[in-house]
Amino acid sequence: ETGVTQSPTHLIKTRGQQVTLRCSSQSGHNTVSWYQQALGQGPQFIFQYYREEENGRGNFPPRFSGLQFPNYSSELNVNALELDDSALYLCASSPGGAGGREKLFFGSGTQLSVL
Amino acid sequence: QQQVKQSPQSLIVQKGGISIINCAYENTAFDYFPWYQQFPGKGPALLIAIRPDVSEKKEGRFTISFNKSAKQFSLHIMDSQPGDSATYFCAATGTASKLTFGTGTRLQVTL
Numbered sequence: 001e002t003g004v005t006q007s008p009t010h011l012i013k014t015r016g017q018q019v020t021l022r023c024s025s026q027s028g029h030n031t032v033s034w035y036q037q038a039l040g041q042g043p044q045f046i047f048q049y050y051r052e053e054e055n056g057r058g059n060f061p062p063r064f065s066g067l068q069f070p071n072y073s074s075e076l077n078v079n080a081l082e083l084d085d086s087a088l089y090l091c092a093s094s095p096g097g098a099g100g101r102e103k104l105f106f107g108s109g110t111q112l113s114v115l
Numbered sequence: 116q117q118q119v120k121q122s123p124q125s126l127i128v129q130k131g132g133i134s135i136i137n138c139a140y141e142n143t144a145f146d147y148f149p150w151y152q153q154f155p156g157k158g159p160a161l162l163i164a165i166r167p168d169v170s171e172k173k174e175g176r177f178t179i180s181f182n183k184s185a186k187q188f189s190l191h192i193m194d195s196q197p198g199d200s201a202t203y204f205c206a207a208t209g210t211a212s213k214l215t216f217g218t219g220t221r222l223q224v225t226l
Contacts, residue, residue: 044216045213056210
């Protein structure tokens with residue numbers, strides 16, 4: 001196991017609603033990244049947080065936002081859900097620093113379905 | 116903009132055979148190239164990775180070949196086993212933790 005846990009594992013929402021996905025990183029990992037994985041595709045980088053501040057963002061609109069907390073937990077919030085937001089959302093933690101990208105640990109993801 | 120192209124989309128290999136998956140990248144700023152393995156219902160897990168200063172890296176049955184001039188790299192799985200059946204993603208990065216993934220290869224190893 002990676003030591004990265006995500007909740008919930010599955011979620012069903014309707015278009016226009018808001019959703020919050022949660023992640024608990026490995027102890028000591030001060031960097032967390034979120035990825036969106038559409039069916040049959042590779043994960044797409046949403047954003048990264050380092051020591052509670054956003055530290056890089058992919059090509060996602062502002063309705064995707066996040067938070068990172070001092071206790072190694074983090075959240076991904078999506079407002080005004082659209083059908084295309086249906087995907088597996090992955091959280092990945094790393095110790096950060098120069099070696100962070102070589103020690104990236106993914107959780108099992110939250111499967112979000114938007115109806 | 117897809118910066119990492121991966122092929123084939125799917126692959127069927129007999130037990131004991133060699134599985135080969137290829138990737139090509141565009142961004143010359145990439146300097147770290149990992150391969151991830153993903154089983155159904157699980158997140159990707161790091162399998163093996165390479166930096167562009169070497170042309171090959173081997174770990175057990177898994178080998179990465181890297182061609183910097185062609186901007187291509189490949190994964191070879193020797194003596195493929197049914198337990199290797201999974202989806203494989205190549206990835207690339209030039210900055211900490213931000214990975215650009217390929218589209219994935221679904222590998223099936225038959226008996």
